[in-house]
Structures are given as structure tokens and as C-alpha cells.
Amino acid sequence: MYFTHADEIWSGHRNLRALTATVTGVSSATTDEALLGRLAERVERRQSGAAEAEMPEIAAWREAFSRMGLKPTQYRCASEALLRRYRKDKSLPSFHPLVDYLNHVSMAFAIPIAVFDTEKIGEGITVRPATGTEKYETFQGEVEHPEPGEVVFADPDGNAHSRRWTFRQSARSVVSKASDSVLIVAEAHHAPAARDLAEMETELTAGLATLGVSLGASTLLAEDHRRLDF
Numbered sequence: 001m002y003f004t005h006a007d008e009i010w011s012g013h014r015n016l017r018a019l020t021a022t023v024t025g026v027s028s029a030t031t032d033e034a035l036l037g038r039l040a041e042r043v044e045r046r047q048s049g050a051a052e053a054e055m056p057e058i059a060a061w062r063e064a065f066s067r068m069g070l071k072p073t074q075y076r077c078a079s080e081a082l083l084r085r086y087r088k089d090k091s092l093p094s095f096h097p098l099v100d101y102l103n104h105v106s107m108a109f110a111i112p113i114a115v116f117d118t119e120k121i122g123e124g125i126t127v128r129p130a131t132g133t134e135k136y137e138t139f140q141g142e143v144e145h146p147e148p149g150e151v152v153f154a155d156p157d158g159n160a161h162s163r164r165w166t167f168r169q170s171a172r173s174v175v176s177k178a179s180d181s182v183l184i185v186a187e188a189h190h191a192p193a194a195r196d197l198a199e200m201e202t203e204l205t206a207g208l209a210t211l212g213v214s215l216g217a218s219t220l221l222a223e224d225h226r227r228l229d230f
Contacts, residue, residue: 002124003183004227009127009151013064017193019186019201020228021218022118027180029097029211039104043086046110052083057110057196060189061166068151070164077166078112096175097211102184105207109200111188112166114153118181120173122155125183127165134160137172153185183230194220 003020010016052058058080062072076084082103086092094100099115106113116125132148135158144163146152151165161170166187175182186200197220208215217230 001118001121001183002227002229003185004124004126005221006126006128008129010223010226012067013189014223015060015189015191015193016064016223017188017197018221019184019197019218020221021184021201021204022181022216022230023098023184023208023213024181024216025213026098026175026182027177029213031094031097031100032210035207035210036100036104039101039108042108043083043104046108047083047087052080052087052110055083055110056190057188057193058083060191060193061112064189065164068165075164075167078114078169079106079110079166080112082107083110096177096179098182098208098213099175101207101211105200105203106186108203109186109196111186111193111196111200113184113186114162114166114169115175116153116161116173116183116185117175117179118183119179121161121183122157122159125153125155125161125185127151127153130154130160134158136160136163137170139171141171194222 061077065072092103102113102115130146130150130152134146134154136144136146146160146163152160153162154160161173205215219228
């Protein structure tokens with residue numbers, strides 16, 4: 001299997017960096033409240049220092065959305081959406097031990113993180129402009145077709161596993177109780193993205209072990225190293 005970005009993505013977003021990693025044993029993951037509490041404290045410190053739009057990580061994603069012709073205040077990257085919800089409610093709904101942990105990591109770093117059940121993504125994922133024929137499954141059970149040119153996470157079978165890049169994930173490949181192997185993708189555009197993603201990798205290595213799951217292959221992607229095979 002694989003994960004990669006198409007040439008059009010790299011040519012249009014030169015500062016893009018991505019951390020990709022595989023995880024196994026997800027069905028036995030457990031919740032660690034102390035771990036979530038530590039990350040929540042980091043989120044609180046981050047939010048006490050700046051509004052979401054002022055965070056460099058979020059500002060860089062807003063610029064990326066603008067380059068795609070999207071209104072950044074209408075379509076927000078996943079980390080900004082989580083942070084805004086957390087600022088309002090001081091909590092997030094619980095979905096799954098792994099997803100809950102990754103949501104907290106995403107907020108702590110202000111970097112969007114996607115996680116895909118590898119049984120649901122065919123041979124792999126390419127981040128690329130949509131042709132308009134891809135199928136995107138909503139959480140309401142409907143099927144949408146992304147607009148031509150819209151950036152999606154696409155598999156070779158014609159499924160779109162996201163809409164508008166990091167705006168919304170498809171219901172098709174979300175983590176569930178039955179999931180055992182997943183692909184994690186964190187993407188950033190801000191200046192020290194590579195440094196921050198390396199720090200995130202360190203956090204994931206320790207945090208995932210605490211949850212009782214195993215971190216497999218992982219790599220930092222850049223324009224000169226574009227693909228993870230696993």
C-alpha cells in the first residue's frame with residue numbers, strides 16, 4: 001500500500017510537509033485520561049496565547065485554502081475546526097481511543113491529522129485534484145461527487161476519502177471498533193513544519209505505546225521524498 005501527493009499538489013504548495021505513519025493493533029486501543037489531560041493543558045496554553053487565525057500553523061492552512069479558491073472562514077482545516085470547538089465547549093465528544101488521542105494531538109500542534117482504516121482505502125491514497133467522478137460517502141449515508149479540481153484523498157477505486165483536502169473526511173474510511181490497522185497523515189505548510197512534525201512523531205511514538213497500539217512505518221514527506229510504501 002502507499003500514500004503520496006500528486007505533482008500538482010507539490011507545485012502549488014511548495015512549503016507542504018507531511019508526517020505519515022501506520023499503526024496496528026488499533027482494535028485493542030485503550031483510553032488514557034492522563035495522556036489526554038496533558039495534551040489538553042498544552043491546548044489551553046496555546047489558546048491562551050492567540051486566536052486560531054493568528055496561529056502560524058492555522059494561518060498557513062488558511063493561505064493554502066485561499067490558493068485553492070476557497071474561503072478560509074467557510075472551509076476550515078480540521079485542526080482549526082477542532083480548536084474552535086474546544087475553545088467554546090472545553091471538551092470534545094469521544095469517538096474511539098485512538099481518534100480521541102489524535103484529536104488532542106492535532107489541537108496541541110494546531111496541525112490537521114487524518115486517520116484512515118487501511119482496509120477501506122484500496123491499494124493506497126493519492127492527494128490530488130478531483131476529476132469529479134470520485135465517490136465521497138457522507139456520515140448521513142449519502143454519496144457526493146467532489147467538484148473537478150477540488151483536492152481530495154483518492155484511492156485507485158475512485159473513492160474520495162476527504163473533501164477540500166483537510167476540511168472533511170469521508171465516512172467510508174473512519175476508524176471504528178472493527179478497525180485494526182490504520183494510516184495516519186499529518187500535513188502542514190508553516191515555516192518550521194518539518195521541525196514540528198518531527199516533534200509530533202516523537203509524541204506519537206510515546207503516546208501510541210501508552211494506548212497499547214504499535215507504531216509501524218513512519219516518514220516525513222517533502223517534495224524530494226513524496227511517498228510512503230507500507
